[in-house]
Amino acid sequence: MEKRVIRRGQEELKKYVLDARLCTGCGACIDLCPYHRSHRGKTAVLFPCVVDEGRCFAYCPKVDVDLDMVSRHLFGRPYDGNPLGSYQSISATRAGGRLKNVASQAGGVVSALMYFALEKRYVSGAVLTDRRGLLPLPRFVTVPQDVLACAASKYTAAPTLSALNQAVEKGHRNIGLVGTPCQVLAAALMSSNPLKADDCVNPFGLVIGLFCTWAIDFRLFEPFLAGRIEIDRIRKIDIPPPPSEIMEVFGDSGTKLEIPLNEIRELVPNGCSYCIDMTSEFSDLSVGVMEGHPDMNTLIIRTDRGRRIVEEAAQEGYLTLSALPEENREHLIWAAGNKKKRGLSKARGEGMINTQGNETKSYLRISAEILEGLTA
Amino acid sequence: MSYLTDEKEGASCLVMGNEAIVRGALEAGVNVASGYPGTPSSEIIENLSKVAKEPNLYVEWSVNEKVALEVAAAASFSRLRALCVMKQNGVNVASDFLLHLAGSGTRGGFVMVTCDDPGALSSVNEGESRFFARLLEIPLLEPGNFQEAKDMTKWAFDLSEELRQIVVVRSVTRMSHASGNITYGRLPAEKRRAEFRFDGFALDPDEGIIISAPVAWKHQQQQEKIRKAREIFEGCPFNTYEGPERPDLLLITSSACYLYSREAVNVLGAEDRVGLLKMGTTWPLPPKLLAKHLSRTDKVMIVEEVLPFLEENVKILAAEQAAEIGVKTFYGKNDGTIPMTGEMNPDLVIAALSSVLGIDYVPVPEEYGREAQASVIARAPNREQVFCPGCPHRASFFSIHNALEMDNRQGFVCGDIGCYTMAIGSTGFNTLKTLHSMGSGAGIASGFGKLGQFGMDQPILAVCGDSTFYHAVIPALVNAVHNRSNITLVVLDNSGTAMTGFQPHPGLDHNVLGEAVPPIDIARICEGIGARVEIRDPFDLEGTRETLNELIEDTSGVKVLIMRKACALSPQRKNKKDYTVHVDETICIGEECGCGRFCTRIFGCPGLIWNAEKQKAEIDEVICVGCGVCADICPQGAIKREEVA
Amino acid sequence: MTAYRLPKDPYNIIITGVGGQGNVMASRVFSNMLVQKGFFVTIGETFGASQRGGSVMSHIRVSSKSTWSPQVPKGKADVVVTLEPIEAIRVLAGYGNPAVKVLTNTRAIYPAGVIAGRLSYPSLDEIKETLKKLSARAWFIDATDEAVKLGNAILGNIIMIGALSAVGDLPVGRGDFEAALSRTLPAEKMADNLTAFDLGVELMKQ
Incomplete structure (x- = not known):
């Protein structure tokens, strides 16, 4: 393969992402090589690598991301800046009777879908996020029951994709992934074969994206909670839908800690403030809370693959589907649009958007026209 | 039996400087030897330990140099002959006790050998132990060749007993780790018995208590010992002179620098212009001997390692005796004729001498020198120090x-x-x-x-x-x-x-x-x-x-x-492979993304080499010691290890 | 001491290589061979820290008159024996002269910087060209490879000692080697060393 003159390797990744404090620790660059490791939520570069074009750079969702290329690759259509991304339909949903008593979040739909996909072998294994105390732990599971152990939101930024890289290295294909928008974007980049490698195969069987406004830096969160609750015995963490503006942390003995969200926002990684994706636009299916309905989820179906699995899961009683009320849809669009505008304005203000489509290193590549539209 | 004990009197033997010191101590009938390992001193205690059985020697590696000196002191206090050995750093460690010991005095012959490392060939400093002799007011000897390393060590025990003071013998790396022929002397038959006497008159040096107080009185005693040493050194055979009666230049030197200086005079063919005064007793300096030689010339060069110790002390004597010997021009470290840091070698002395004497000297034809230098730059890649394979x-x-x-x-x-x-x-x-x-x-x-x-x-x-x-x-x-x-x-x-x-x-x-x-x-x-x-x-x-x-x-x-984990050179690991290791070329991805030559470029074990032709890593069978660690760092699992049965 | 007239007095030998190749042992054994013949020999060597994969060097001064400096003056080597090829180049830059003889073991030990890719190592042909240019006579001996065939790579140093004795400037041979070695080596190791020594002598004839 002919080497490109312009380097897109570890050195550039370090300069434009890690040193620029854009990294959210998604794990896309972890376990591809011996140079990058994730520890307690932080991505570390152990040694300098001299490969000119690295997967670390190519998969990173925080550098030189060409949204139009990704959209065309996944959906066969250009990126148009729609607040919710490309999608086929939106529903209100909850886990069906086949999966009772799961300690999950809201409607339990993510667990139900991945459980179903694994049971029916739509996927051969699933990359999920477990936790120990507050520390998120990437996991690759191959048994449906193990999906349930990873249920419930973690909120802390997690190197989930490291487990994916490991699974791919071991030869697994047709993998299911549950991830945040940055992780889902990285997954989309991976599946697009950005380095044009001869032996690259799309490893994904189903990508479920989570709604996300921001994550929490584990290294800040742990000392923040230390002394207020026994960290090793946290049962569940939840942010009830607006307008509550609090985070709830439940201990296993029934204790409950309520923390105002404005305190939590202090713990958000810098990289999250540039994010323009609330609903994991580059997934097969996106799932999030449903405002005003703490036991329900909002489900966005984006691809045919996603739609078939949802329909079948509903038929077999793993899911119940209903129409999403118009006001919920409108609010979702409003919230997602706001996040886009906030992130883009900040990135543009700091000169991090490449509207020329050239080799300039930047955070995002996007057309000037769409950029104007979204930040107007 | 070791060749250090089995050779008869008069035998000529090739020994390392440190072995010469050992032989000298054995000929002096040393009873107790202690030290802490440190290059270039370690072979002294090692060799003494090997022969310890025969002459009934007690030898120990002590926990550090201060304790080593204390252990040896106990032997001296008990009328035994004691040797304590360390490298230059160790003298700093031992110096607190040494100060008090210099005040209290000693009984049985007590010699401290310090092996300095000018140029820091095996050290992280090039500290000078000679200044301790002046600072603590104790006698200092510096052997100028291998024979002297033996003879002077032996004599140092006698001197110590005569003065009832510890005597320092200072060697350097190029003396300790160099080898030369020496002629053996007699090994003594005398056996000493250890006894610590303390119930005589308190201030009695042989039967009193051993302390550095009362300070004023003891300090006076200490200086009396130095005065006595100075007298003895006036006639000491270890201070030698070779050269013309009235040289153009008097070169005063000590230790390995004597050999460099002699070589330099020889290379320049300046034997009839330069007088070589080699001082074996460098503290205190004998003033009359110095005055005699200084009075016969106007120009004086001092060659030594590392700091201008001899130079300054000679200058003090020259100033004190200026009325009798006249004013001299000095060449040395202070005026920049000789470098103030690093170790000396014949070429540095040649350069200094040729400039002072006005002799043109070209070591090799210019064209050859140019070609050789260019070849090093082009074809002799620098060889940095690395951890051993399997370290x-x-x-x-x-x-x-x-x-x-x-x-x-x-x-x-x-x-x-x-x-x-x-x-x-x-x-x-x-x-x-x-x-x-x-x-x-x-x-x-x-x-x-x-x-x-x-x-x-x-x-x-x-x-x-x-x-x-x-x-x-x-x-x-x-x-x-x-x-x-x-x-x-x-x-x-x-x-x-x-x-x-x-x-x-x-x-x-x-x-x-x-x-x-x-x-x-x-x-x-x-x-x-x-x-x-x-x-x-x-x-x-x-x-x-x-x-x-x-x-x-x-x-x-x-x-x-x-x-x-034991050192790869340790007796239990040396020459024993735990694994046979090889690289599976079909799995090694070399410079590709995912590796980037991680084993050879980053881990850097000398047993792993890069085959540029194949673009694969390779095990160098001659160098690999089979620790198998590289198998764990290979991201592809291409490095295979099999346990050696 | 000895009646033998050296081609030069002092006659200067430098044995060089990389820590761990048996440099010190080689210089000791060869020097003892000379001492047995009645020569004054002075050896200067660097070891300790330099042992750890660094360049090592032994300077051997042979004289029928006296002890000399443990460091050879610049440009004054008479023969250079090198257990590692590029070390010969390094030594010649300091101690070589147009009349020097060089005996080179051809087996490379790559410096860390070469293994890491920061530096490059010359080809054997380039090394040969350089050494021939910088010496009056150069011999190239596959000592390590031959020693591996004998079953122990470390014997490469003894093969080189055999080769050095075959240069002919000094009156030492197999008998001296055997006598010198028996002072320090257990009897069971003698045979291998003698074979290696003989092989070194043999390889110089080719």
Whole structure:
């Protein structure tokens, strides 16, 4: 393969992402090589690598991301800046009777879908996020029951994709992934074969994206909670839908800690403030809370693959589907649009958007026209 | 039997300078010898230990140089002949006791040998021990060749007994580690019996108590001894002169510099212009002898290592006697004729002499020199020092480096002296950030660990070797625990004093004489002091790294990680392969993304080489020692190891 | 002492290589061979830290008159024996002269910087060209490869000692080697060393 003159390797990744404090620790660059490791939520570069074009750079969702290329690759259509991304339909949903008593979040739909996909072998294994105390732990599971152990939101930024890289290295294909928008974007980049490698195969069987406004830096969160609750015995963490503006942390003995969200926002990684994706636009299916309905989820179906699995899961009683009320849809669009505008304005203000489509290193590549539209 | 004891009187033998010192001590009938290992001094105690049985010698590696000197002092106080050996750093360690010893005086002949290392060939300093002789007012001898190394050592015991004072014999690397022919003298038949007398008159030097007080009286006694030494040195045969009656230039020198100077005079063919005064007794200098030689010339050059010790002392004598000998022009270090740092060699003396004497000298034809220099630049890539193949330190520092990078808070490691000093360089992944004396890493870390109140939030680590742990780390560790300093100490326990040639230390179950002794367990010491202690095999890279991260994150105080793996050159590992290792070329991806030549470019074991033609890594069978660690660092699993049955 | 007239007095030998190749042992054994013949010999060597993969060097001064400096003056080597090829180049830059003889073991030990890819190592042809240019006579001996065939790579140093004795400037041979070695070596190791020595002598005939 002919080497490109312009380097897109570890050195550039370090300069434009890690040193620029854009990294959210998604794990896309972890376990591809011996140079990058994730520890307690932080991505570390152990040694300098001299490969000119690295997967670390190519998969990173925080550098030189060409949204139009990704959209065309996944959906066969250009990126148009729609607040919710490309999608086929939106529903209100909850886990069906086949999966009772799961300690999950809201409607339990993510667990139900991945459980179903694994049971029916739509996927051969699933990359999920477990936790120990507050520390998120990437996991690759191959048994449906193990999906349930990873249920419930973690909120802390997690190197989930490291487990994916490991699974791919071991030869697994047709993998299911549950991830945040940055992780889902990285997954989309991976599946697009950005380095044009001869032996690259799309490893994904189903990508479920989570709604996300921001994550929490584990290294800040742990000392923040230390002394207020026994960290090793946290049962569940939840942010009830607006307008509550609090985070709830439940201990296993029934204790409950309520923390105002404005305190939590202090713990958000810098990289999250540039994010323009609330609903994991580059997934097969996106799932999030449903405002005003703490036991329900909002489900966005984006691809045919996603739609078939949802329909079948509903038929077999793993899911119940209903129409999403118009006001919920409108609010979702409003919230997602706001996040886009906030992130883009900040990135543009700091000169991090490449509207020329050239080799300039930047955070995002996007057309000037769409950029104007979204930040107007 | 060793050739150091079995040869008859008058035999000529090729021996190392250190062996000559050993033979001298044996001919003096030394009874007790102690020391702490340190290049270039270690062979003295080693060789004495090998012959200890026959002449009924007691030899020990002591825990550090101060204790070594104290141990030897007990023998002298008991009317035995005692030898204590160390390198230049050790004199600093021992100097507190040495000061008091110089005040109290000695009984049986007591000789301290210090082997300095000008140019720091095997050291991290080129400290000068000679100044201690002047500072502490004790006699100093410097042998100028191998025969003198033997004869002077023997004589030093007699001198010590005559003066009732410790005598210092100072060698240098090029004397200690060089070899030459010497002629053996007689080994004594006399056997001494140890007895410590203390019930005579308190101030009696032979039967009183041994103390450095009353200070004024004792100090006066001490200076009286120096005056006596000066008298003796006036006629000492170790001060020699060769050259014309009235030389154009008097070259005063000592130690190995005598051999360089002699060579330089010879190379320049200046034998009838230069007088060579070699001083064997460099403190105190004999003033009359100096005056005699100084009065016969106008120009004086002084050649020595490292600092201008002889130069300054000669100048003082010259100034005091200026009325009789006249004013001289001095060439040496102070005027820049001779470099003030680093070791000397014949060429530096040739350069100095040829410039002062106005002789043109070209060592090789210019064209040849140019060609040779160009060839080195083009075709002799620099050979940096590296950890040996199979060295546990490479694995240890790989894990320490990775743990600190993963921790991501700008943590750093304070180091000290040992093979692991090389971790300041790429062979140890540039891990060490401070480097000073034995045990200093732990002490400095103890201080860093208290800077939290000034905003320091970087993790603090220190490393030390196992021998160093006993030598100087224990007090630092006590200090850190007691003062609630938050540090992680990594003890690189490779089961011996590896750097200097694998001398036993207090952690082992045998001593230098091969006797069974109780090993002192590092882990139990640390636990006893109150530190949290973990023990890992550094070849378990990931386990070690995880433990390190856990310890670094533990803010409860002092944590100790003992990395236990014998040195690759140790008797138990040398020439024994645990694994046969090979690279599966079909799996190795070389420079591709996912590896980028990780084993050869980053890990850097000399046993792994890069085959540029095939673009694959390869094992160098001649160099690989079969530790198998590289199999764990290969990201592709291309390095295969099979256990050797 | 000895009636033998050296081609030069002092006659200067430099044995060089990389830490761990048996440099010190080689210089000791060869020097003892000379001492047995009645010569004054002075050896200067660097070891200790330099042992750890660094360049090592032994300077051997042979004289029928006296002890000389443990360091050879610049440009004054008479023969250079090198256990590692590029070390010969390094030594010649300091101690070589147009009349020097060079005996080179051809087996490379790559410096860390070469293994890492920061530096490059010359080809054997380039090394040969350089050494021929910088010496009056150069011999190239596959000492390590031959020693591996004998079953122990470390014997490469003894093969080179055999070769050095075959240069002919000094009156030492197999008998001296055997006598010198028996002072320090257990009897069971003698046979291998003698075979290696003989092989070194043999290889110089080719």
